[in-house]
Amino acid sequence: MQNYNTISNPDLTIGENNKQRWNQARHRRHGFHNANNLFRRALMVRSRDVLVLDHNEASTITIGPDLQELMCHPAFSALCCIHEDEIVLEASADDFSPTRPHSIQSISKLHVHLIVGRLIGQGVLSLNAKVSDYLPDIGTGYANAPVQRLLDMSVNNNFSEDYFDPNSDCFTEEIALGWRLPRDQSLKETNLEEFTNSITGYVDDASFGEAQYKSANTDVLTRIIAKISQKTPAQHIEEIADAIGYEGAFYISLSPEGYPAFSGGGCLSARDLARFGLIFTRKGKDISGQPFANEKFLSKSLARPAPKLSEPKDWLRYSNHVMTDGRFVGHAGYGGQFLLVDTQKKTSISFLSVLENEDGYDDVYMGVVAATLRNLLKAF
Numbered sequence: 001m002q003n004y005n006t007i008s009n010p011d012l013t014i015g016e017n018n019k020q021r022w023n024q025a026r027h028r029r030h031g032f033h034n035a036n037n038l039f040r041r042a043l044m045v046r047s048r049d050v051l052v053l054d055h056n057e058a059s060t061i062t063i064g065p066d067l068q069e070l071m072c073h074p075a076f077s078a079l080c081c082i083h084e085d086e087i088v089l090e091a092s093a094d095d096f097s098p099t100r101p102h103s104i105q106s107i108s109k110l111h112v113h114l115i116v117g118r119l120i121g122q123g124v125l126s127l128n129a130k131v132s133d134y135l136p137d138i139g140t141g142y143a144n145a146p147v148q149r150l151l152d153m154s155v156n157n158n159f160s161e162d163y164f165d166p167n168s169d170c171f172t173e174e175i176a177l178g179w180r181l182p183r184d185q186s187l188k189e190t191n192l193e194e195f196t197n198s199i200t201g202y203v204d205d206a207s208f209g210e211a212q213y214k215s216a217n218t219d220v221l222t223r224i225i226a227k228i229s230q231k232t233p234a235q236h237i238e239e240i241a242d243a244i245g246y247e248g249a250f251y252i253s254l255s256p257e258g259y260p261a262f263s264g265g266g267c268l269s270a271r272d273l274a275r276f277g278l279i280f281t282r283k284g285k286d287i288s289g290q291p292f293a294n295e296k297f298l299s300k301s302l303a304r305p306a307p308k309l310s311e312p313k314d315w316l317r318y319s320n321h322v323m324t325d326g327r328f329v330g331h332a333g334y335g336g337q338f339l340l341v342d343t344q345k346k347t348s349i350s351f352l353s354v355l356e357n358e359d360g361y362d363d364v365y366m367g368v369v370a371a372t373l374r375n376l377l378k379a380f
Helices: 028-033 065-072 106-121 149-152 169-177 192-196 217-227 233-244 270-281 295-303 364-380
Strands: 042-046 076-083 086-092 101-107 249-253 266-268 316-317 322-324 328-333 337-342 346-352
Touching: 028 101, 042 233, 042 316, 065 076, 065 364, 076 270, 086 270, 086 337, 101 106, 101 328, 101 337, 106 149, 106 233, 106 266, 106 270, 106 295, 106 337, 149 217, 169 192, 169 217, 192 217, 217 233, 233 249, 233 270, 266 337, 270 337, 270 346, 316 364, 328 364, 337 364, 346 364
Parallel strands: none
Antiparallel strands: 042 249, 076 086, 076 346, 101 266, 249 266, 316 322, 322 328, 328 337, 337 346
């Protein structure tokens, strides 16, 4: 029998700084621009109908010096700003396009807000219930945590999400998200259930007022959604895509057992990401004007007290898996992504970029991105 030469998949194999190749600094731009083709496994969904957008050549939107600086930054990939059904600003770097898919990282978490709201409306999910009420096998890191705590990023347990620590738990989590292979090639890939069940150390501490950002919270919520809903997560994704009206495709990585990585595995173009944001300007209605998301849940999420983000994004609260100040709603993403929606002016802006520093994160840079987008929307 002939022996064939094989190598471990170079894009998914762990290398320097405990990162797979597509997320290493010198490969990250290519990785984020092609993530939909680099994941271990992924789901791809197209919308049944496309929301048609007009290009407003007479737009009065002003590109100020702060935005101009971001657009000239080497990290910049693309942006798109849509007011109602008109593109009022669109731009991209020379090596990219507003219509090419791009890793949106944690902006993917907004899907959980939409799905959870619908399940609450159906009466099958209680925010006061403990995680173990829905997942009896869950580990001690989440068993006694109320679902509301997970939605607000206010869980205190042993899971660590420190992008500056190459051995942080969030990088081990990536095996279960379908982003990398185990360092020890003789081991099987840890699935999402095994990973979330392994988290320990829950502390019932309601004293801290700042969000404790943990993507594992989203992974646990994903499992709850799959457990209690009559629809599969993939069916929920299809329905959301139809409600948004994507022009291109939505991609999301999958765990070994098939859970979508709502915690950060989504890929969308800048234009379609801005389209996604429009559902919040429509108060949850789909592109045909019919109710889709839970409008009451969305309104409450924007108005209620919730943990603040850390500086310099402390003008935002983390409420029911959205970032908001009551008027603006959106989410940030690792590596340089941001979606911000002005619910008053019915305007949505997406910003995609790829930080090529060693850690793939810069809190000061992300604070500038968030503030710049907010100022642009306020001035529109």
